[in-house]
Amino acid sequence: MNIREWPADERPREKLLQRGAAALSDAELLAVLLGSGVAGRNVVELARGLLVRFGGLRQFLEAPRSAVLGEPGLGPVKYAQLQALLETGRRYLHETIERAPALESPMAVKRYLKSMLRHEPSEVFGCLFLDSKHRPLAFEILFRGTIDRASVYPREVVRRSLVHNAAALIICHNHPSGSSEPSQDDVHLTMTLKRGLALIDVRVLDHLIIGEGEPLSMAEEGWISG
CATH class of the missing domain: 3.40.140.10 (Cytidine Deaminase, domain 2)
Structure with a gap:
């Protein structure tokens, strides 16, 4: 089923905007990051499959480049976006800890x-x-x-x-x-x-x-x- 046919409050992006990112499952968060699915699988199904194969969200995000690029629909652009997300998170925490008064x-x-x-x-x-x-x-x-x-x-x-x-x-x-x-x-x-x-x-x-x-x-x- 095409994700556009889902009720609005069940689509990951709309759900995030309505209820906040914390309301999303790992698969739904990954689906928002990936943006689109592949032939025969919508983006949520693609995300769920990746989490099962890699063993979880952290394992997928930290997987070697070759392993990620070996997955259907995951090219260099999406890999770069995922790596940028990880580095953004690390830098956010770095700035947060540096600005702490004690x-x-x-x-x-x-x-x-x-x-x-x-x-x-x-x-x-x-x-x-x-x-x-x-x-x-x-x-x-x-x-x-x-x-x-x-x-x-x-x-x-x-x-x-x-x-x-x-x-x-x-x-x-x-x-x-x-x-x-x-x-x-x-x-x-x-x-x-x-x-x-x-x-x-x-x-x-x-x-x-x-x-x-x-x-x-x-x-x-x-x-x-x-």
Whole structure:
């Protein structure tokens, strides 16, 4: 059935305009982004099929270019539009966190850092640099590694902290495997960075590990104190 024949309040675009984007399902949101279907399938059916094949909305949006372009009806233009959407979301969160008066919401920090790291196919290590009132100064990914390891050099973390004149920071890294449980190396690295940065009066407030679900906070788990 052609989507134009649906009742107006059931068409994804009209439904969004009437009730807001939050009222749409994942398939309906994707249908709005895709704009049109393919021969024999309307855009909602196309979106549903993509979500089933890729395993969900995030998996589809983060899929390799070759996999997306291999789907009927998804050419370079639509792929570029989807990538632009992802980058727009990341930049929106980046500006939101940078304009925050202070880090009063740990959940907002977790969402922000997850948005910056979760899509990475290999392990990366980053720092959110803060001033003396815990206002964000900058976020940087400092090291990139392999699927399960990234070499971190404390000297470079110290150097970047001095460049930003940071008084504190939140360190983070991702686990592409999906598990957010820290390894012994993660705990050791955290303590090493904490001791090294204390020499220049920079506090390590937390170390977040980004996997599936909610990021793990080493501070909340008791591995960082003082």
